[in-house]
Amino acid sequence: ARGFDSVAVQEIAAAAGYKHSLVMYHFGSKDRLWEQAAEQLMRRFDQLHREHFSKAPKLTTDRLKLRHLLLAFVLALRDLPAYGQILLCEGMQASGRLLWLHQRFFPSAFVETQFKDAKLTKALKKVSLQRSALVGALLYTVVAAPQIALSAKQDGLESPDEIFPISPAMAERLVDMMTAFLFSQLGKQ
Secondary structure, three states, rough: OOOOOHHHHHHHHHHHHHOHHHHHHOOOHHHHHHHHHHHHHHHHHHHHHHHHHHOOOOOOOHHHHHHHHHHHHHHHHHHHHHHHHHHHOOOOOHHHHHHHHHHHHOOOOHHHHOOOOOOHHHHHHHOOOHHHHHHHHHEEEOOOOHHHHHHHOOOOOOOOOOOOOHHHHHHHHHHHHHHHHHHHHHOOO
């Protein structure tokens, strides 16, 4: 929650109810402890993403496949916000952890889903401006939702209930906007 550099292994061990020496014996280093926690988080997120994606109806077009992949992503983020939080936190500065995440932290359904349009496949599977904007918008909207709601409240505005936690209807609207965005960037309607 506070980021890698601002917490000591002693604090982590105490919060988990274990001795510092036992944590260090088992993991060997703070970096290895972080990697193990991140791997577990990635597996949980991947499972949630797959569960949400498996509920999609028969996907006959690239647009429907993309839409349901993104909707599953938003719903999995809503259910496990720590996934988005770690990506946002670690993504703020170049580090070995960021490289480690980049090499391992991509939901498998995105990699496995086949699209007819090669431009769409490239936009999703390669690092690109389109993919960065798409994922960034989804991450920010879902993960920063508590801050959005708090900001609205502090400004004397009504907190948008459908934003935090994101409602199914708002998730659908967000995904429709992002699907339209990506297809417009690819020169498709």
